[in-house]
Amino acid sequence: HANHEDRAEAVRFGASGCVLTCAYESSAQAVKDFAVREDDVWVVTPPKCGTTWTQEMVWLLVNDFDYEGAKAKPLMHRSPYLEFARFLTEVKKQQFLGGMDTVDYASKLPSPRCIKSHLPKDLLPDQLWTKKPKIIYVAREPKDVAVSFYYHDQLLSSYTGDKDFFFECFYEDIVGYSPFWEHMLEFWKMKDQPNILFNTYEEMKQDLPSVIRRTAKFLDKEINDEQLTRLTEHLDFKQMKKNPSVNVEPALSKMREKGRIKDDQAFIRKGVVGEGRREMSPEMAARFDERTRRVFNEGVGGCPWKI
Ligand code: A3P
Numbered sequence: 001h002a003n004h005e006d007r008a009e010a011v012r013f014g015a016s017g018c019v020l021t022c023a024y025e026s027s028a029q030a031v032k033d034f035a036v037r038e039d040d041v042w043v044v045t046p047p048k049c050g051t052t053w054t055q056e057m058v059w060l061l062v063n064d065f066d067y068e069g070a071k072a073k074p075l076m077h078r079s080p081y082l083e084f085a086r087f088l089t090e091v092k093k094q095q096f097l098g099g100m101d102t103v104d105y106a107s108k109l110p111s112p113r114c115i116k117s118h119l120p121k122d123l124l125p126d127q128l129w130t131k132k133p134k135i136i137y138v139a140r141e142p143k144d145v146a147v148s149f150y151y152h153d154q155l156l157s158s159y160t161g162d163k164d165f166f167f168e169c170f171y172e173d174i175v176g177y178s179p180f181w182e183h184m185l186e187f188w189k190m191k192d193q194p195n196i197l198f199n200t201y202e203e204m205k206q207d208l209p210s211v212i213r214r215t216a217k218f219l220d221k222e223i224n225d226e227q228l229t230r231l232t233e234h235l236d237f238k239q240m241k242k243n244p245s246v247n248v249e250p251a252l253s254k255m256r257e258k259g260r261i262k263d264d265q266a267f268i269r270k271g272v273v274g275e276g277r278r279e280m281s282p283e284m285a286a287r288f289d290e291r292t293r294r295v296f297n298e299g300v301g302g303c304p305w306k307i
Contacts, residue, residue, distance in 0.1 A: 008089050010174070014122040016186075019178045020087045027086035028123065030103060034082065036127035039112045041219065042135045043079065046183045047118050047176070048148035049140035050201040052268065055079040056246050057212060057235055058136055059114045061221050067234065075246045079114040080106045096251045118177050121186040132195045134219060137187040140201035141305045142180055143276020143288045146170040150279075151269055155261060167284050171291070181295040189300055200304050205273050208232050237271040 008021035013028055041062055045051045052075065059078050060070060070078070076097070085093055085102040093099060106115055117124060128135065140148075150166045153159035153175075159166060166175070173179040191198035197218045204211045209232050216223040223231070233239065240246055244253075248267040255261045277285055289307045296303035 008087075010176070014120070016120045016122050016182060017173070017179065018120050018123055018183075019174060019176055020083075021089075021176075023089065024083070024087040027083070027103070031083050031086065031119070031123065032126055034103060034125040034127070035107060036125050036131045036133060037111055037113065038131045038133055040131075040133035041112060041114050042128065042133055043114070043116045043138070044124070044135055044187070045116075045118060045138040046120075046140075046145065046180045048145045048152060050138045050199075050204055051116060051118070052246050053201075053204060053235060053240065054136060054138045054199065055114065055116055056240065057215060057231070058219070060231060060234070061212075061216050061219050061223070062112055062114055065227055065231065067230075071243075071245055073245065074249060076248070077105075079116050080109070082106055082115055082117040083119055095254075096248065120177075120183045121190075134195050134197070136197045136199060136215060136218070137191070138199050138201060138204075139184045139188070139304055141273070141276065141307075142184075142292055143280060143285055144201070144273060145180060145276075146288070147275045147279045148269070149175065152267075155265055155267070155269075157260065163279070164281065164284065167280055167288075171284070171287060181291060184304070185295055185299045188296065188302075188304060198304075202273055202305065205271075208235060237268070241266050241268045241271075 008023055010019050011022045011025060012018065013020055013024065041058055043051060043055050043058055045054070055075055056070070059075070060066070063069060080102045082102055085097055085100060088096065106113065146167050149170065150159070150163055153166070169175050170178070170180070177183070187196065187198060190196050197215060199211055199215070209228055212228060212231055212235075213223065246268065252261065252267060256263060256265075276288065280288070292303065292305065292307050
């Protein structure tokens with residue numbers, strides 16, 4: 001991110017050494033002290049793993065399929081991204097949040113709240129582990145995450161450098177929210193706890209209705225066949241791509257008007273599995289795969305993906 005004019009210095013936080021901006025230093029404790037409620041529903045993921053897709057699914061399940069409500073309010077307001085405002089520069093906070101403080105906003109939302117966070121286990125609010133609200137975690141195969149993150153940063157002009165160098169930085173754990181592997185490992189280890197549901201992007205791509213059913217069951221929500229069909233259609237990639245409520249609007253429209261991004265560029269980009277293998281050099285892909293095998297097999301003796 002070093003070549004962007006509105007740049008912020010990066011700092012490592014917590015035992016995990018999570019990379020965030022130095023602005024976060026003054027807020028890390030406030031986020032750890034955030035008051036959690038037992039009836040919250042949290043969506044926790046590393047960036048680019050299918051967070052938005054999952055947030056929309058979860059919000060509609062929690063709010064009894066209120067499609068009108070979902071259309072009327074941007075996802076950022078229905079399912080706030082807890083720590084977002086606290087690591088942004090003032091310029092970006094205005095651009096993406098209209099100045100809203102996400103921690104304050106989330107603290108005042110009526111129950112049941114749907115809250116999103118990309119923080120790793122050690123930086124999340126302490127009360128998550130005592131109040132034990134339901135947490136839906138989403139993981140994605142790391143090569144594909146790196147590709148998605150590269151295009152995300154390009155879209156938002158936070159990175160204008162070389163693609164291979166971005167993958168190198170991702171591997172070396174110096175892009176935002178690194179290290180990604182250990183983030184996923186920590187939740188993979190907790191996946192059998194009753195208040196944690198561990199989904200993957202690949203399962204959602206392969207069989208979305210099954211993931212919706214499993215998530216509904218986890219949330220103690222009934223879903224009939226008709227409701228399942230409608231929700232599956234609503235969450236379809238083509239529908240989501242043209243849905244302004246889930247595409248970081250109005251920020252991206254403003255960027256489009258200024259010619260900074262093309263008309264067909266949206267936050268929801270391509271939505272496929274396996275881009276990592278196509279976009280990375282064979283050497284880099286092998287390094288990613290070796291690390292995925294090592295982290296999961298040495299860490300827990302099992303891996304979410306067949307690598
Ligand atoms: P790509 O960049 O590979 O297209 P997040 O919400 O965590 O930032 O994740 C973004 C990724 O999820 C993007 O991946 C985006 O296209 C994908 N995504 C979002 N909605 C989707 C959907 N309905 N179906 C498939 N992929 C989706």
